[in-house]
Amino acid sequence: MPGESAEEAADGPARLYLLWIDPTAQGEAIDLNGDGHPLADGLWLVRSALDRSGLYHRIKWQLPEGAALLLAPLADRRDGWPKFKGLAPGALAWLRAGEAG
Numbered sequence: 001m002p003g004e005s006a007e008e009a010a011d012g013p014a015r016l017y018l019l020w021i022d023p024t025a026q027g028e029a030i031d032l033n034g035d036g037h038p039l040a041d042g043l044w045l046v047r048s049a050l051d052r053s054g055l056y057h058r059i060k061w062q063l064p065e066g067a068a069l070l071l072a073p074l075a076d077r078r079d080g081w082p083k084f085k086g087l088a089p090g091a092l093a094w095l096r097a098g099e100a101g
Contacts (some may be wrong), residue, residue: 002096009031014098016076017055024069032057037094047076051052 014034023028023042034048036063048055056071063069074080081095 012049012051014049014076015051016074016080016095017048017052017073018070018072018082019024019044019059020068020070021058021063022068025064028062030059030062035098037091039084040090043087044057045074045082045091045094047093 019032019036020044021044032046032048032092033050034046036046038043038044046055052056052071052073056069059071060067060069076099078099084091088090
């Protein structure tokens with residue numbers, strides 16, 4: 001990908017992120033560059049081997065210019081998972097399924 005560093009492309013342990021993309025700007029399906037679970041329209045939990053910068057840019061390049069985007073790292077262990085209520089079902093099961101042993 002343009003501007004990609006070796007660090008961004010390197011495979012590593014999966015990291016957990018909270019991703020929000022303005023649903024009005026999303027258009028086509030987005031390649032999350034990892035495993036993801038939707039929480040609400042435009043809101044995702046994503047596990048990816050990419051670092052934050054690499055994942056941010058790969059998603060940004062898929063969106064129209066100026067589209068709103070937020071990517072925040074989360075601690076991928078039970079005490080670091082977000083608390084949530086009233087969002088799409090299955091998120092807690094998805095977190096548990098990917099939990100490191």
